[in-house]
Amino acid sequence: MLYLKAAAIKTLKYLLKDFIILTIALLFGENNMVDFTWMTGGKQGSGIDAALEMFSKIMIKHGYKTFGYREYFSNIKGMHSFFIVRVSEKEIRSFESYADFAVFFDNESVFGEKNQHGETIHEGHIRDIKSNGTLIIDKKIDKSKINRNDINIITIDFDSIIKSAAQKMNVSLPEAEITKNVVAVVSSAYLLSIEKEELIESISSTFRNKPQKVIDLNLAVADLTYESMKNEKRMMKLDKLQNESLYIEGTTAAAIGKSIAGCKIQVYYPITPASDESTFLEAHPELGIRVIQPESELAVIGIVAGASLAGVRAATSTSGPGFALMTETVSYAGMTETPLVIVDHQRGAPATGLPTRTEQGDLLFAIHQGHGDFDRIVLSPGTIEQMIKTTADAFNYAERYQLPVIVLGDKFIAQTSKSLKKDALNEIIDTYRVDRGLLVEHDPSKGEYKRYLLTNNGISPRIKLGDPNAVMYVAGDEHDEYGHVLEEPNNRNKMMEKRNKKKELILSELKRDEKYEIYNDPGKADLLIVTWGSSIGPVIDAIKEDEAALQIKLIQPYPKETIELLKNAKKTVIVEQNIGAQLKQHISSQTGFMIENEILKYNGRPIRCDELREAIDRIKNGEKKVILNGY
Amino acid sequence: MVISLKDLDSHELNDWCPGCGDAGILLAVKNAIINSGVDPHKTVIVSGIGCSSKLPHFVNVNGIHTLHGRPIPFAEGVKIANPELTVIIDSGDGDTYGIGVGHFISAARRNVDIKLFVHDNGVYALTKGQASPTLPEGTKVKGIALPNINSPIDPLILAIAAGYTFVARTQSYNVKEQTDLMVKAIRHKGIALIDIMQGCPSYNEEYTSSSWFSQHLIPLDSNYDPVVHNPLDEKEVMEKKLQAIKILLEEKSDKMHTGLFFQWENPDNFEKRLMDRGLESPIQQEICNKDGKPTVDLTKVVQTLEV
Numbered sequence: 001m002l003y004l005k006a007a008a009i010k011t012l013k014y015l016l017k018d019f020i021i022l023t024i025a026l027l028f029g030e031n032n033m034v035d036f037t038w039m040t041g042g043k044q045g046s047g048i049d050a051a052l053e054m055f056s057k058i059m060i061k062h063g064y065k066t067f068g069y070r071e072y073f074s075n076i077k078g079m080h081s082f083f084i085v086r087v088s089e090k091e092i093r094s095f096e097s098y099a100d101f102a103v104f105f106d107n108e109s110v111f112g113e114k115n116q117h118g119e120t121i122h123e124g125h126i127r128d129i130k131s132n133g134t135l136i137i138d139k140k141i142d143k144s145k146i147n148r149n150d151i152n153i154i155t156i157d158f159d160s161i162i163k164s165a166a167q168k169m170n171v172s173l174p175e176a177e178i179t180k181n182v183v184a185v186v187s188s189a190y191l192l193s194i195e196k197e198e199l200i201e202s203i204s205s206t207f208r209n210k211p212q213k214v215i216d217l218n219l220a221v222a223d224l225t226y227e228s229m230k231n232e233k234r235m236m237k238l239d240k241l242q243n244e245s246l247y248i249e250g251t252t253a254a255a256i257g258k259s260i261a262g263c264k265i266q267v268y269y270p271i272t273p274a275s276d277e278s279t280f281l282e283a284h285p286e287l288g289i290r291v292i293q294p295e296s297e298l299a300v301i302g303i304v305a306g307a308s309l310a311g312v313r314a315a316t317s318t319s320g321p322g323f324a325l326m327t328e329t330v331s332y333a334g335m336t337e338t339p340l341v342i343v344d345h346q347r348g349a350p351a352t353g354l355p356t357r358t359e360q361g362d363l364l365f366a367i368h369q370g371h372g373d374f375d376r377i378v379l380s381p382g383t384i385e386q387m388i389k390t391t392a393d394a395f396n397y398a399e400r401y402q403l404p405v406i407v408l409g410d411k412f413i414a415q416t417s418k419s420l421k422k423d424a425l426n427e428i429i430d431t432y433r434v435d436r437g438l439l440v441e442h443d444p445s446k447g448e449y450k451r452y453l454l455t456n457n458g459i460s461p462r463i464k465l466g467d468p469n470a471v472m473y474v475a476g477d478e479h480d481e482y483g484h485v486l487e488e489p490n491n492r493n494k495m496m497e498k499r500n501k502k503k504e505l506i507l508s509e510l511k512r513d514e515k516y517e518i519y520n521d522p523g524k525a526d527l528l529i530v531t532w533g534s535s536i537g538p539v540i541d542a543i544k545e546d547e548a549a550l551q552i553k554l555i556q557p558y559p560k561e562t563i564e565l566l567k568n569a570k571k572t573v574i575v576e577q578n579i580g581a582q583l584k585q586h587i588s589s590q591t592g593f594m595i596e597n598e599i600l601k602y603n604g605r606p607i608r609c610d611e612l613r614e615a616i617d618r619i620k621n622g623e624k625k626v627i628l629n630g631y
Numbered sequence: 632m633v634i635s636l637k638d639l640d641s642h643e644l645n646d647w648c649p650g651c652g653d654a655g656i657l658l659a660v661k662n663a664i665i666n667s668g669v670d671p672h673k674t675v676i677v678s679g680i681g682c683s684s685k686l687p688h689f690v691n692v693n694g695i696h697t698l699h700g701r702p703i704p705f706a707e708g709v710k711i712a713n714p715e716l717t718v719i720i721d722s723g724d725g726d727t728y729g730i731g732v733g734h735f736i737s738a739a740r741r742n743v744d745i746k747l748f749v750h751d752n753g754v755y756a757l758t759k760g761q762a763s764p765t766l767p768e769g770t771k772v773k774g775i776a777l778p779n780i781n782s783p784i785d786p787l788i789l790a791i792a793a794g795y796t797f798v799a800r801t802q803s804y805n806v807k808e809q810t811d812l813m814v815k816a817i818r819h820k821g822i823a824l825i826d827i828m829q830g831c832p833s834y835n836e837e838y839t840s841s842s843w844f845s846q847h848l849i850p851l852d853s854n855y856d857p858v859v860h861n862p863l864d865e866k867e868v869m870e871k872k873l874q875a876i877k878i879l880l881e882e883k884s885d886k887m888h889t890g891l892f893f894q895w896e897n898p899d900n901f902e903k904r905l906m907d908r909g910l911e912s913p914i915q916q917e918i919c920n921k922d923g924k925p926t927v928d929l930t931k932v933v934q935t936l937e938v
Contacts, residue, residue, distance in 0.1 A: 057938040205938065246936035256932060260925050262918025265712060286931050290711060290910045295737035299704040302697070302734075306677075306708020309695060312913040314712065332698050425933070433923035464914070465693050465709060466673050466716050473641075473688060475696035476680075484643050484688050485696070 033089045034064065034238065039099035039128060040184050041082030041109045044075055047178035050206075052083035052417065054185045056247055058202045059087045060419045062194060063241025067092045068417040069606065071631075074272065074355040080108050080122055089241070092418075093383055093537030094609040097630050098130040101191065101235065103184040105138035105158050111145065122631075134235060136187050154191075154232055158183050161228060165220040171213075179221040186225040191235040196226045198240075245419040250409065251276035251317075253384045254343050256425075257391025258315055259287050260432050263341070265307045265314035267292045267300045269322055272355045273411040274345040277317040297325035301340070305329055308339050309474060311439065311464025313395050315341035319411075320349045320362055327369050330404050332476045334374025334499065337452070337460070339398035339405070343391060346410040348604040357604030358411035360533050363582040366406045367556045375502040377401065378556040380408040382517075382536035384418055389428050390553065393514065400437035400509075401502050402462060408555065410577070412534035412606040438462055442470035450481040457505050458498045503557035515559040520548040527620055528569035530595055532583050535575050538607040542616060552583060558590040566593045573597035573619045577607060601628035634671065636661055643688045652803025652830030652839065653682055656750060657689055659806050660721065663813030664692065667717075674717045677706040679726035681757045683750035683829070686721040700730030703738050706745045713914040714902050717817060718744070724751040728764040728786050735786075739794035739822055741901040746816045746823045749786065750803070752831035752839050760834030767884045774834045788879045790824045791872050791893055797823030798875065798893040802848055803830050804841045805889070812891060821900050828887075851878070851890035859895040868895055 038055060042048035049070065056066040064087045072081035086095045102125060104110050112124030129135050131150045137143070138158040146153065161183055166176035182203065189199050203222050207215045248256075255277045258266065266289055268278040282291040294300055300316050307314035318326070323344045333340045348354025349361045366378045377397050381390035391407055398405040440461045442449045449470035453460040460481075463472055473483030478495060480486040507515075519540055522528050525548035531539050536551040543549055550565055552558075566572055566587070572595045574584040579602040584595045599615045601607050608630040615626040639661040647653045664674060674692040678684030680699035687694025697705045702722045710718045720727075727735050727749045738745070753766040760774020768782040790798045797819045799812045809827060816823040828848070830839045837843070851857075855878075859871050875892040882888060919925050 060938045202938070245938070246933065247938050248936050252936070256929065259927050259929060259932065262916075262925060262927065264913035264916055264918065265708070267708075284932055284935075285909045287927060287929075288911060288913075288916050290905055290913060292711065294704065294707070294741075295733050298701065299707075299734055299737065302701045302704025303708035303711065305697075306695075306705035306710075307712035307913070308708075309705075310709045310712035310716070310914060312712035313918065314708070314913075328698055329701065420936070422933070429925065429929065432925055434919035434925060435923060464713070465675050465695075466713055466914075468672055471672060471691060471693045473694045473696075475688070475694075476698055477696065482642075483694075484641075485685070 035086070035088040035090070035092070036100040037084060037086045037096055037098065038188060039082060039084050039102040039125065041080060041104060041125060042106050042180070043077070043108070044072055044079050044081045045077030047181045048184070049081065049083070051181040051184050052085060053247070054181065054203065054206050055188060056085050056417060056419070057206050058185065058189055058194060058199060059085070060245050060247055061202050061205075062198070062238060063243040064089060065091055065243070065245070065419045066417075067095055069095055069412070070415055071605065072356050080113060082109065082125065092541060094541045094607070096610045097128070097608045098610070099128050099133060100130055101134040101136070101188065102129055103136035103188050104141070105180050105184065107141055110137060110141055134191065136184070154187075156183065156187055156225070156228060161221060161224045165217060165224055169213075169217045169220050171217055176217060176221075179218055182218050182221040183225045186222045187229055190226055190229040191232065192238040193234045193236065194238065196223070199226065245421050246425065247417060248384060248420045249276065249417045250384055250387055250413040250415060251345070252280050253387040254317060254391045254407070254409065255280045257388045258341075258395075259289065260388070260429055261313060261392040261395035262434055263289060263313045263315050263395060265290045265292065265304070265312055267294065267303045267314065267316050268318065269293065269297045269300050271319045271322045273347060273414045274317045274319045274322070274343070276414070277343065277345070297322040298329075301326040301329040301342070304340055305333060305338050309465055315343065315395070317343040317345065319345050319347045321352060323362065323369075324365070330376070331370030331372055331374065333404040334370060334372070334376060335476050336474045337402040337499065338474070339402055341394045341398050341405050341407070343407040343409060345414040346408060354604040356411070358534070358577060358606050359602060359604060360408075360410055360535065360577040360582070361602075362408060363532070363555060363578070363586065364580070366408055367586065373496070374403070374499050375401070376403050376556065377405040377506060377554070378408060379405065380533040380553055380555050381413070382533050382551055382553070384413065384416065384420060385424055385428070386553070387413055388425070389432070392428070392432050396435040396437075397506070399439060400435060400459075401506055402437065402459060403502060408533060410534050412577070439464070442467050444469045448482070451483040452479060452481045452495065452498070454481060454494060454498060458501045459505070507557050507559060510554060515554040516562060517551040517553065518548065518565070519543065519551070520545065522548040522550065522565050522569055525570070527571045527573060527616065528565065529573055529575055529616070530566070530583070530587070531575040535577055535607055538609045538612045539575055541609045542613040547616065555583070555586065558586060560591055563591040563593050566591070566595070571596070571620070573599055573616070575599045575607070575612070577601050596624070598625045599628065600625070603629050603631070605631050634665055636665065639664060639671065639691045641689055641691045645685065645689050647682060647685075648833045650830065650832040651682070652752065653686065653750060655803040655806050656721070656748065656809065656827055656829065657686055659809035659813055660686065660719070660748065661690060662806065662810040663817060664690070666810060667814045667817040669717045669817060673715060674719070675709055676719045676721055677702045677709065678720065679722035679731065681723040681726060681755065683721055683723040684726065700726055700734070702726065703731060703734035703745070703747070707738060707741070707743045710743050710745055711901070711905070711913070714744070714912050715914070719746045719748060719817070721748050721750065723763070724749055724753065724765045724786070725755045725763045728784055732764070736789065736793045739790070742794065742796060742821050742897060742899065743901045744820055744822065746825070748813065748825050748827060750829040751786070751826050752829040752835055754831055754834045756831050756834045770838065772835045772837065783884070785879060786824070786826050787892060788876055791875055795824045796821035796895045796897045797891075799825045799891045800828065800887070801825060801889050802828040802844045804844060808850075808889060815891065815894070819894060819896065821897055847885045848887055848889050851888045851892070855890070857891045857893050862896050862898055871895065
């Protein structure tokens with residue numbers, strides 16, 4: 001009986017009724033489906049960040065789908081971070097505001113924290129537990145201060161478990177402190193009735209690349225934690241399912257997309273939240289990708305451009321501040337028609353902004369980045385699966401259309417971790433085809449090579465530096481067909497028109513699902529939700545049958561045919577994680593259509609499924625603008 | 632393959648001022664390409680912005696005319712992507728020691744096999760003669776209203792300290808000395824700097840004329856040995872660096888040396904470091920088969936994602 005303890009003050013009659021309803025509603029969702037949210041947190045550097053991966057992997061191994069997210073400060077040690085994992089039988093793309101159960105072992109996580117000026121740094125997670133949910137805490141935390149009579153509280157003696165394990169394994173206590181994450185995970189898994197043997201196997205697998213001593217210590221802690229829980233009632237019996245999945249993060253998805261595409265040079269300068277993508281590639285030399293970390297983003301993008309001119313697929317990965325520094329070379333690539341692939345994992349801006357938080361604030365910048373007029377492609381994947389495919393596609397587009405391609409991700413996708421079916425990954429790999437466009441070896445019978453040969457569609461045959469039959473000239477100055485500097489007005493017109501007519505070609509060649517996605521039937525919907533990037537996850541999870549969604553994946557050039565959907569919609573609302581409704585502005589400038597309602601979020605935290613649901617209802621009830629503030 | 636100067640003419644005519652030192656540098660670059668025996672198709676000249684950086688257009692080899700200050704990263708990208716190419720940079724002192732100085736220092740940390748031929752005339756000539764990073768403090772040239780208020784940097788000392796493995800100085804009107812040094816630089820394996828004191832008759836005639844050079848520049852002593860003979864001998868490397876830096880520190884701006892100051896064929900170049908990681912030449916790697924199917928093997932990556 002799950003809620004016996006928490007409800008001790010209530011009547012037995014009330015308790016029994018409560019238990020039955022809540023077990024069904026909370027843990028099995030609307031259709032008896034398993035769908036619950038788990039949360040943990042603690043001081044950064046305490047090892048708690050590994051808990052997310054450990055818990056997710058246990059759930060994935062048990063056959064469930066997971067969606068995990070981490071929220072942390074720009075700090076190495078000491079500040080508060082927290083982790084949410086949503087577990088479900090069905091595919092999930094978002095998380096909710098309230099946890100069914102949570103586990104914490106420090107006071108700050110539970111009660112929150114203020115700084116020396118008395119300003120709130122964060123408010124603690126007592127409020128995050130669902131009514132009738134469960135909270136596991138360390139014995140040291142003062143339970144009487146937890147002002148919630150409607151939750152079940154379980155206390156565990158973290159210190160004694162760690163101490164016993166340290167003694168048993170002959171490890172110093174400070175060294176063993178880091179295994180508190182194992183206590184957190186194992187106690188949680190116990191409540192879900194996961195067998196000890198299965199947990200041991202899962203934890204061994206998580207730590208498989210660590211030294212045996214580390215594995216043994218973690219397993220000892222797991223064992224002791226499990227035993228200490230023996231008197232606790234299980235929350236539920238989570239059946240084991242057959243569901244072979246991988247565990248993947250967003251930055252890894254981008255790295256895999258680049259690998260599939262045949263990227264051979266990745267250049268980066270350290271920046272949150274993008275660096276993980278490059279360090280992942282560097283850790284896999286078998287991919288044959290030269291990962292270079294030069295002195296600045298100015299150097300980064302120059303090296304990418306140089307490699308591209310040599311005929312090698314090259315790319316970078318960055319976030320807003322670094323992306324801004326690349327601007328002059330993006331303009332250069334536009335002028336010189338040099339393929340570039342840049343993944344911008346957006347974060348809170350302007351300036352340094354919120355380095356570890358999410359935002360979709362770079363859309364208009366990405367579209368306009370660089371002085372002068374030139375065509376570029378801006379793409380935006382919304383899920384981890386789309387991130388793999390879109391990043392791979394970016395290389396084909398960059399070479400086919402000979403221009404810079406910007407992939408706009410954000411911290412929400414970059415640092416989401418989720419289960420991914422092996423088949424889904426294999427399908428992306430199996431269906432991808434490298435298309436290098438008009439990359440040729442020069443045929444000397446055609447005369448002297450002209451890099452900027454004027455053609456009907458604006459695309460000129462491109463050679464690699466070192467072509468045995470030709471030399472190539474490239475100039476950021478206005479140039480003639482050979483690539484030599486020429487300021488003559490008629491030539492200027494022809495070259496400007498050549499570079500600025502690619503957008504029509506792109507729009508005519510890309511397929512519908514490369515440009516946008518539609519969810520539900522807009523023709524039958526009372527409301528059409530328009531969105532882009534990571535906001536689509538919560539939108540898909542939140543919408544009902546009488547609502548439809550339009551996800552724009554090709555941001556620039558903008559697929560103008562979507563205006564028909566917009567015009568025919570009964571009501572439209574934009575959902576974005578920025579203050580300026582940037583996609584709305586863009587759509588208006590491209591089509592003349594003004595989306596009438598807005599749901600926006602710019603506090604640096606991702607959109608949560610439940611807060612979005614509520615906001616959609618408010619829009620349907622006539623509100624014009626809803627600002628979300630879920631943390 | 633024997634080529635002549637004529638083979639290296641492009642169909643572009645240079646638009647430099649009469650008497651500009653860049654013409655001497657252009658001739659030396661062509662001579663060096665011929666004398667070093669490199670394949671013109673496999674040679675790339677990368678430039679920045681300014682008078683100097685127009686040079687690639689006048690040579691019948693590959694030419695990449697980049698952005699102000701950025702030729703070094705572009706050149707590194709080209710060379711890392713295709714190590715078979717000979718990569719030369721022709722850019723100015725403002726490009727290399729001013730706006731691009733971060734790249735100038737940092738490139739040496741990688742010892743990428745690229746050759747910097749820096750046209751050093753003390754001024755930003757194309758923007759009408761403002762002071763560049765090498766113009767001595769207190770010097771008044773035509774394009775500035777008052778004498779230069781900034782003190783100059785010494786690119787050669789900087790280069791040696793940063794880790795350049797080939798450091799030389801010459802001047803634009805001495806085509807023979809330039810050619811010899813350029814051939815040596817091209818044959819050298821590693822990052823090379825030739826600071827070429829360049830005549831600018833329009834904006835710095837007083838300090839960069841042919842006659843000023845002949846009065847104030849002297850070749851390094853014939854007994855001076857710049858070469859590290861045992862590249863693995865750390866002591867010899869240090870001695871040869873100190874010897875060069877001593878001469879450079881002691882020389883005055885009106886009495887400077889030309890010639891090769893320091894050469895060390897450090898085997899630890901960037902290509903070797905990448906190959907040691909098992910990372911093959913990117914241009915040599917097939918990324919897909921004939922129907923475009925990717926060739927990458929993700930087995931190990933997928934293993935790391937398994938739960």
